[in-house]
Amino acid sequence: MKNNSEIPFPVISKNTKMFYPSSRVCPICNTDRHSSNSGFYVLNAGALEEVSQETLMMSDKLKGFLKLAYHPSEDSDENGFCIDIVKDSECGQFDIYFCSTNCMRIFFNKIIDTIENKKNKHKI
Numbered sequence: 399m400k401n402n403s404e405i406p407f408p409v410i411s412k413n414t415k416m417f418y419p420s421s422r423v424c425p426i427c428n429t430d431r432h433s434s435n436s437g438f439y440v441l442n443a444g445a446l447e448e449v450s451q452e453t454l455m456m457s458d459k460l461k462g463f464l465k466l467a468y469h470p471s472e473d474s475d476e477n478g479f480c481i482d483i484v485k486d487s488e489c490g491q492f493d494i495y496f497c498s499t500n501c502m503r504i505f506f507n508k509i510i511d512t513i514e515n516k517k518n519k520h521k522i
């Protein structure tokens with residue numbers, strides 16, 4: 399994915415792997431995160447099943463999600479909406495990888511831009 403292109407939300411779904419991107423290439427700048435030899439950054443989120451008091455495990459009973467939503471005020475006639483960033487991730491967990499904090503910031507800015515654009519379209 400190039401810096402100016404749209405992110406294909408959701409980036410993770412039940413039909414994909416539990417991580418994005420599925421290759422070692424940064425989704426923002428296309429750098430191979432292993433060839434840069436400088437480490438990488440991960441958004442790691444989800445849920446674990448408590449199988450005993452001391453043990454949490456991944457579970458195929460869980461589906462992970464991450465979304466941003468707009469909720470209109472109670473007296474508004476607007477409709478709310480959401481952007482699914484991750485939807486029905488297998489085993490309830492997911493990772494999103496970035497080569498740098500700069501690319502991570504661009505990714506989050508694209509999410510914010512997407513929800514702002516969707517909100518602005520609803521104003522018309």
Ligand SMILES: [Zn+2]
Pocket residue numbers: 424425426427428429496497498501
């Ligand atoms: Zn990058």
